[in-house]
Amino acid sequence: GDSVTQMEGPVTLSEEAFLTINCTYTATGYPSLFWYVQYPGEGLQLLLKATKADDKGSNKGFEATYRKETTSFHLEKGSVQVSDSAVYFCALSFSGGYNKLIFGAGTRLAVHP
Amino acid sequence: EPEVTQTPSHQVTQMGQEVILRCVPISNHLYFYWYRQILGQKVEFLVSFYNNEISEKSEIFDDQFSVERPDGSNFTLKIRSTKLEDSAMYFCASTEPSGANVLTFGAGSRLTVL
Numbered sequence: 001g002d003s004v005t006q007m008e009g010p011v012t013l014s015e016e017a018f019l020t021i022n023c024t025y026t027a028t029g030y031p032s033l034f035w036y037v038q039y040p041g042e043g044l045q046l047l048l049k050a051t052k053a054d055d056k057g058s059n060k061g062f063e064a065t066y067r068k069e070t071t072s073f074h075l076e077k078g079s080v081q082v083s084d085s086a087v088y089f090c091a092l093s094f095s096g097g098y099n100k101l102i103f104g105a106g107t108r109l110a111v112h113p
Numbered sequence: 114e115p116e117v118t119q120t121p122s123h124q125v126t127q128m129g130q131e132v133i134l135r136c137v138p139i140s141n142h143l144y145f146y147w148y149r150q151i152l153g154q155k156v157e158f159l160v161s162f163y164n165n166e167i168s169e170k171s172e173i174f175d176d177q178f179s180v181e182r183p184d185g186s187n188f189t190l191k192i193r194s195t196k197l198e199d200s201a202m203y204f205c206a207s208t209e210p211s212g213a214n215v216l217t218f219g220a221g222s223r224l225t226v227l
Contacts, residue, residue, distance in 0.1 A: 034215075043119075043204055043220040044156065089156060093216075100146065100169060101216055103156040 002027045006090050006104035013080055013111050021075040021107045023064075023090035031092035033057075033066050033073040034101065038087045047075075047088070080111045115139040119205050119219035127227055129194050134222045136188045136205030145188045146206040146216065147180065149173070156204070162188065195226045 007022040025033065035047040035057070048057030053068035062077045073090060090104040118137040126132050138145050147159040160170040162180055179191045188207075192199055202223050206216040 036218075044206075044218040046215060046217075049215065100158045100161055101148075101156075102158070105155040 002031070002092065002102050004090050004092055004102055004104035006088075006107050008105070009087075009108040011107060011109045013109070015082055015111055015113050016079045017111075019075070019077040019080045019084075019109065021088055021090075021109070023073045023075065023104060025071050025073065025090075025092050027071075027092055027094075029094060030068075031094050033064070034091045034093065035062070035064055035073070035075050036089040036091060036103075038089065038106070040086070044089065080109070082111045082113055085109055085111045115217075117205055117207055117217050117219035119203075119222050121222055122220070123223040123225070125225045125227065126195055128197060132192045132195055132199075132224060134190045134192075134203050134205075134224070136190070136219055137186050138188055138205065138207035139209075139217055140186070141209065142207035142217070143210045144168075144208040145180075145182070146208075147190045148204045148206065148218075149201040150204065150221075151198075151201045159190075159203075192224075195224075197226050200224055200226045 003026045005024050032051045034049045036044045037047045038044050048059040050057040050066035053066050056065045064073050064075045087106045087108045089106045091101045093101045120135045145162040148156050150156045158171050160174045161168045177193045181189050202221045204221045205219045208216050
């Protein structure tokens with residue numbers, strides 16, 4: 001079945017460090033890929049998305065590129081801030097209608113000053 | 114910016130009691146969803162709802178669960194007889210009619226079953 005695998009956390013970084021959170025997927029077709037973020041005590045917010053191979057999603061300094069050849073969608077940020085501390089979820093979905101999101105397990109990021 | 118609103122934010126209930134979680138999706142959205150997240154675990158799909166009927170449900174969504182859109186704005190999740198393992202954060206989400214499959218989530222309702 002379709003699934004998403006994320007690197008296990010927690011990831012602990014110092015402020016201004018480079019961030020990579022790995023995400024790979026298994027899917028029978030060509031899904032859209034997403035990163036959602038969950039800040040402490042809050043719900044899930046869409047961070048970025050990519051809908052086809054080689055697309056790059058970006059938002060708030062975060063980037064991820066849809067790599068069909070490696071079935072990956074790794075999240076990167078060049079310089080993290082304390083305010084980026086959150087849980088990050090990689091997810092996939094198929095286009096159209098009511099198709100559900102399939103989430104990875106989430107990766108907790110803690111950024112220290 | 115339009116948002117999905119969920120109530121209550123936290124509910125504590127005794128095992129075996131009925132619970133109703135409420136959601137007000139974004140007004141022009143047509144597809145509605147419930148997800149849950151047991152503490153420290155992944156976000157899991159429960160059910161999707163379109164055109165006043167369930168379009169898909171997961172194995173988790175057994176006979177104890179039901180969903181309803183009682184009027185033009187609310188979307189509810191009912192758990193008939195709660196179990197300890199139903200303790201989780203429940204998220205409502207909705208998507209726009211274009212099929213762009215970008216879900217907007219509510220802030221969640223935390224259910225604690227004692």
